[in-house]
Amino acid sequence: MEKDAGDHDYEADGFGVGYKSESSIDTPHQPNILLVVRDYPNGTVFDIKTNKYVGPKAGKPAQLKLLDRYLASEQRFLLGKFLFPDKLKDLQGREVVIAGFDYRPYTVIKHNTKANARDLAVSGNSDIKNVYIDGTETRIVLSFCEKFNCTVQIDTSDADDWGNIYPNMSGDGALGMVINHKADICIGAMYSWFEDYTYLDLSMYLVRSGITCLVPAPSRLASWYLPLEPFQEALWAAVLVCLWIEAVGLVLALKSEQELYAAPRDRDSWWICTKVGLSTTFKLFISQSGSSKANSLTVRVLLFACFLNDLIITSIYSGGLASILTIPSLDEAADTVQRLHSHRLQWAANSEAWVSAIRESDEPLVQDLLYNFHIYGDDRLLQLAQEQRVRIGFTVERLPFGHFAIGNYLVPQAIDQLVIMQDDLYFQYTVAFVPRLWPLLQQFNTLIYSWHSSGFDKYWEYRVIADNLNLKIQQQVEETMSKSKEDIGPVMLGMSNFAGFILVWILGCVMAMFAFLVELLFTKSINI
Structure with missing residues (x-):
């Protein structure tokens, strides 16, 4: 770029581009600006200038400074400096503004404590303008600025949600702050959303995040079919076949007895033998005595064998029923994707960002799940979570090393009634969104590579969880994984236990x- 040394406008020949005065050139976002200024009187001296770029905003990093001077008549540079210095090695305190909100453990914002950043959303004379920021992703930015000597600031003015970007190059939420140049980087469980990538650049992946749900815990089975539970279907079929064989045997034995021992006029008919045989069979099955008299040894032996057989069956049934009544059996929880779909359970979150990555899926299963998805505010979710019987699922994020990002509306009393799903609804890799052509992106990605290679991602997750989250809630959620399988011990019986018998x-x-x-x-x- 070449222009006159004076403050006159200049138009580059053949390009039709108008250049205004040197003082009006605004270069705050790009470090590698090189400006060639011609000495107007003789045209033999050219000042080579570049923007400062480094340093805080108070030092006017956009201003131009003399880099070298080229003497055309002597064909040499006056100072002999390198014309393309690397300004990114030391940013000399240049501010890097994070667009973020308190979403733990990814980003943590604390007031009234030790401070390591400035919140631009708070006025300069406020007592809470300085804040303490932390988080599994925030620590990456902090380490980056520690390495390259920049100052971390955070702006929470518009970052009340992940936000959206619109085709007219505007936006809202945290993403909107980046597109509107109010922030340099946006972090906090930002997924690699394609719609936003068309307007912004994104870093390499930070962590794997799985979207799952805390669903209602399985309820105890106490219904009309409780008397049938001690035996499985195949065993009940075998019992019925056994009773049928006993009944047929007794009917034949009784009729044979009549033929052998009774006079012709005193013999009972087939109908009477059938009634006696059936009633005797069911009396023996429920351990009741009969009033009929057996004359033949065949009938007596057969009755004895039937009695022993029925005694064994009823004893096994009584033992199984006793165990079911005292140690309750539980219903099936919607703790997998297939069960969540088959139960048609309603599930909810506080933002569209929870499902935007799968909103365009054409899979019928995903569309059915989205049909049961609802968006509520935090206050409404808190009300749903505090109901006496929770009947809805709540979205949470499963971190790569066994922890969970849980909303504040999920209080311990609600988690007692919930279980975590065994698998994820879907997963995504979180990234950092930055403006297009952000000059620090390459250095930022290099740091992320080193961070993953060193294993600090696992250490930081454990450290941030321990420092900033409620460990009891984390442990409480982990314990729900075995809630549907554990032995909860004997419980007091109620009328619902006897509904089937009634x-x-x-x-x-x-x-x-x-x-x-x-x-x-x-x-x-x-x-x-």
């Missing part, structure tokens, strides 16, 4: 009354 008793009374009415009508019809 239904069986009612059904038996109804059938007995119906049989009595049928016999009554049949007897009256005979007498008539």
Whole structure:
């Protein structure tokens, strides 16, 4: 770029580009600006200037300074300096502004404590203008500025959410601050969203983050089919077959007994033998005595064998029923993606950012899950979490080394009623969003490579969790992984435990009354 030394406007020949006075050139965001200024009177001396770039804003880093002077008549540089100095090795206190909000453990913002940054959203005369920032991703920026001698600042003025960027090059939330040049870098569980990448640059990945849910814990099974639970379906089928064989055997044995020991006029019919055989079979099954008299050894042996067989079956059934009543069995929790879909459980979060990465998916399973997704404010989520019986799932983030990013609305009382899903709904890699052509991006990515290689990502996660999050809640969430499998011990029985038996008793009374009415009508019809 070449222009006259005076303050006149200059137009480059053949390019149609107008250059204004030297003092009006604004170069605050790019370090490698080289300006050739021609000495207007004779045109043989050229001042080579560059922008300062480094240093705090108070030092006017956008101003131009003389780098060298070229003497055209002598074809030499006056000072012999290197024309392209590396200004990024030492930023000399230049401010790097983070657009972020308190979202732990990624970004942590604390007031009224020791300070390591300045919050630009707070007025300069406020007592809380200096804040303490920390976090698994914030520490990367802090280490970067420690290495390259820059000053970290944070701006929370508009960063109340992750935000969006719109086609007219405007935006809101944290991402909007970057596109509007109010911040240099945006961190805090920022996923590699393609829509935002079309307007901003992004760093290499920081951490793997899995989106999962805390879903309602499995409830205790206490329903009408409780009497059927001691045996599985195959065993119940075997019991019914056994009873049928006993009944057929007794009917045949009783009829044979009549043929051998009874006089022809005293012999019972097949119908009477069938009724006696069926009633005796079911009396033995429920350990009740019969009133019929056995004359033959065959019937006596058969009754004894049936009694022993039924005694064993009822003993096994009683033991299984006792264990189910005292040690409760639990229902199936929606703790996998397939179960979340099959249960049609409603789940919620406080921002669209939780599902924006899968919003455009064409998979039917994902679309069905999104149909049950709702966005509520933190106050509404707190109300839902404090209900006596939680009936909705809450999104959380699963960090790569076993910890969780949990919203403040999930209080310990709510977590007692929830379990963490076994798998993730989906996962993404978090990044840092920066403006297009951000000159520090290459150095920032190099630091991230070194950070991953050294293993500090795991150490920082544990350290930030220990320093800034509630460890009891973290442990409480981890313990929910085995909540559906652990032995919760004996519990006090209630009426719900006997609902099945009451239904069986009612059904038996109804059938007995119906049989009595049928016999009554049949007897009256005979007498008539």
